[in-house]
Amino acid sequence: MPSPFERDPAQVFGAPGFFSYMRLHVLVVDDNPLLAEAVSALLETDARIEVVGCAENGAEAVDFARKLVPDVILMDIRMPVMSGIEATERILDWLPEVKVLVLTAHGSDEEIEVAFTAGAVGCLTKDDLGDRLTDMVVEIAQPKRRELAASFSAERLLPT
Amino acid sequence: MAASPTLAPAKARAVESVPAAEGARLLYERYYDRVVGYCLYQLGSREEAEDAAQTTFLWAFRALRRGVVPRAEDSWLFAIAKNACRARHRARGRKRQREVSSDPVVLADISPAPTRQHDELVGLEDALARLPEPQRRAILLREWRGLSYREIAAELDISGAAVETLIFRARRSLAELLNGKPAPKRARRFAFDFGSLGLALKGLLGGTSAKLAGGVAAALVMSSALGGAAEQPQPARGPAPVVVPSTPAQDDLFPPKTAPATAMAHDENAQQDKPKHKPRDKATPPSSPPGAEQSASTGSSVGQQVEETIGTLPLGAQLGETLPLGAVTDVVDKTLDDVDETLDDATGLLP
Numbered sequence: 001m002p003s004p005f006e007r008d009p010a011q012v013f014g015a016p017g018f019f020s021y022m023r024l025h026v027l028v029v030d031d032n033p034l035l036a037e038a039v040s041a042l043l044e045t046d047a048r049i050e051v052v053g054c055a056e057n058g059a060e061a062v063d064f065a066r067k068l069v070p071d072v073i074l075m076d077i078r079m080p081v082m083s084g085i086e087a088t089e090r091i092l093d094w095l096p097e098v099k100v101l102v103l104t105a106h107g108s109d110e111e112i113e114v115a116f117t118a119g120a121v122g123c124l125t126k127d128d129l130g131d132r133l134t135d136m137v138v139e140i141a142q143p144k145r146r147e148l149a150a151s152f153s154a155e156r157l158l159p160t
Numbered sequence: 161m162a163a164s165p166t167l168a169p170a171k172a173r174a175v176e177s178v179p180a181a182e183g184a185r186l187l188y189e190r191y192y193d194r195v196v197g198y199c200l201y202q203l204g205s206r207e208e209a210e211d212a213a214q215t216t217f218l219w220a221f222r223a224l225r226r227g228v229v230p231r232a233e234d235s236w237l238f239a240i241a242k243n244a245c246r247a248r249h250r251a252r253g254r255k256r257q258r259e260v261s262s263d264p265v266v267l268a269d270i271s272p273a274p275t276r277q278h279d280e281l282v283g284l285e286d287a288l289a290r291l292p293e294p295q296r297r298a299i300l301l302r303e304w305r306g307l308s309y310r311e312i313a314a315e316l317d318i319s320g321a322a323v324e325t326l327i328f329r330a331r332r333s334l335a336e337l338l339n340g341k342p343a344p345k346r347a348r349r350f351a352f353d354f355g356s357l358g359l360a361l362k363g364l365l366g367g368t369s370a371k372l373a374g375g376v377a378a379a380l381v382m383s384s385a386l387g388g389a390a391e392q393p394q395p396a397r398g399p400a401p402v403v404v405p406s407t408p409a410q411d412d413l414f415p416p417k418t419a420p421a422t423a424m425a426h427d428e429n430a431q432q433d434k435p436k437h438k439p440r441d442k443a444t445p446p447s448s449p450p451g452a453e454q455s456a457s458t459g460s461s462v463g464q465q466v467e468e469t470i471g472t473l474p475l476g477a478q479l480g481e482t483l484p485l486g487a488v489t490d491v492v493d494k495t496l497d498d499v500d501e502t503l504d505d506a507t508g509l510l511p
Contacts, residue, residue, distance in 0.1 A: 099193075112201060113242075117234045122197035139206075140197070 009113075021051040024141050027070040029061040029087070030103065031079040039103075039129065058082025058090075062099060065091045065098065071141050074097045077085040077115060085118045092119040099140045103129075184221045187233065192217070194234075195241050202245040208252075215244040287337035295330035302327055 026043055028051060030036040038053045052068045055061040059082040065073060075093065077084040088100045101122040102115045112123050122140050124132060195216050200209035219240050223230075230236035288296055294316070301312045313323045 113198075113235070113238050116194050116198045116238055119194070120197065121193045123201040142191075 021137060023048055024051055024072055024137065025052045025068065025070040026137060027052060027061065027064055027068060027073045027081070028054045029056075029064075029073060029084065030076040031056050031060070032076075035076075035126070039122050039133065042129065042133055043137065046138070048138055049134060058084055058087030061087045062090045062094075066094060069095060070098060070138050072104055074101050074137070075120070077111060085115055088115065088118045088120055101136060101140055166208065183224055184217070187220060187224075187237065191234065191237055193212055195237060198238060198241050199245055202242070203248060208248060210247050212241065212244045215247070216241040219244065283338050284334075287334050290337055291330055291333055295326050298323060298326035299330035299334065 002132070009137060026049055028039050028043070033054075033056070036056075038055045040054060043049045043051050051063045052070055054062045057064075057079045061073065061075065061084075064080070073088075075084040075088055079087075082126065084102065088102075092100070099122075100120045101124060102117050102120040103124055103126060104112065105126045115123060122136055124136055192213065196209050196213045199212040199216070200206060203209050203212060216237065220237055223240075288300070291299070297316060298312055301307045301315060302309075309320055309327075311325050313320045316323070318326075359442075388479065
C-alpha cells in the first residue's frame, strides 16, 4: 500500500471527500440553470476546486453564501429578484474575505465598472469560460491558497 | 490579515482623514486585487494587468500627494485604472507598428520576393498619388489600415458594392501604373497581389508558392462556377462548392461574393492583349522534372486543400516548398486557359 505521499497529489487531494477543506469552495450563481450546471461541471474537472452550491438569483446567493461561506463566488450580473451587483455588496458586507468573480454575457463597460466598484475582483465573459474559468478561480483565490499552504506547512505534515 | 481596526470589511470608507502615505497604503491593500482584476478584464493578460495596476496606484498616489481628495475612492480608482489600461492599449499599438516597420533585415527575410517588391515599392507612392481620390482612400483604408469592406463603406459613407468596385479599380490601376502598361488580362489576376503589398510586407503570406496555390484554387473556383453555369448543364460532377484555402492573398483575390461578376465585366474590356504571364516571372526555373511531384508526402495544408479541389489535374501532392514552381505555373496556365474559355462563353451569354 503506497503512502499518500507517493501518489499523484491531484489524485489524493482530488478524491471525493478527501481533504475537501483544502480545496477551494465555489458558489455558482446564475439564473440560467443550464449555464450554472455547465459552469459547475467545468469547475469540478479541476481537483483544486469544489462546487458547494448553486443559487438562482441574488437573494438566494446571499442566503447560500452566509450558510456555506465559500472562498469564491461566480456571480451573474443580470438576475431576477436581486441583481448580482446588489448581492455582491451584501455578501461582502457580511463576508469581506469572499472573492467574487463576475460572469457576464455581453456586459457594457459601465456595468462591469459598477460590478468592480461593488467589490468584484474579476470579470469573465461567458465566451471564454471554457479557456480560463478554472485558472481564473484559482488565481483569484491565491491569498487563500497561500494561507492554506502556510497552515499546512511541511513540519506539520511530515513529523521529524 | 494584518487587520488594523480601521481597515476591515467596510467598503468605500473615505481616506481623506488620514495622511497621504497612509491613505495610499490603505488604498493599495483594499483595492489592489480588484484593480488587477479590472485591468485583467480590460487587457486580457496577467502581466499587462499587473503593470497597469501598478501604474494606476502610482497615479493615484501622486494625486493624493498633490492633495486630491476623492469623493468616492473606488470609482475614482477605477477611472484611473481605465485610463491606465487605455494608455497601455495605445502603447501596445505603437509597439506593434514599430516592430513591423523598423527592421530592414527582418523585412527582407519575411518578404516573399524582396527584390521585386522593392522595385515595386519605389513606384508605389507615385502610383498611389496618381490614383483618383476615392480609389486611393479606399485602397489605403483596406491595405494600410486593414479595415474590412463594411468598415470602409461606413468610413467613406458609400455602399458595400461601391467599395468593392473602388478597390477593384484601385488595384487594377495600381498594377497598371506599377507595370508601366495596362495590365494584361492574365497578369491582372496576379496583380491583385500588388494590392496586398502591405500584407506581404507584414509577412502574412507564406511565400510565392502559397500565392500561386491560392491563385490555382481561385481560378478553379471560377472555372467550375462559370463552367457549370455556361457549359455543363449537369452540375453533379465533383464537389461543387470548392473549399478555398484562406490565405490573405486569397481574400484579396475574391473578397466578396460579387467579385467574379465584376471581374468578368472588366475582363471584357481587355480581351485582346495576352502578353507574358506574371507567374512565370515570379517562378524560379524548374529545378527538377515533373516526376518529382509524386514523391511528396508532407503536403502543406494549402497544398492538400488545393489537391482535394483539383482532383483530376496532374498536380502533385504538395504545393509547398519542394514542388518545382514551374510545374505549378503549368497548372496555373492550363486552368487560366480554361477560365478564359469559360469567361468568353459566359460573357457571350450576358445580355
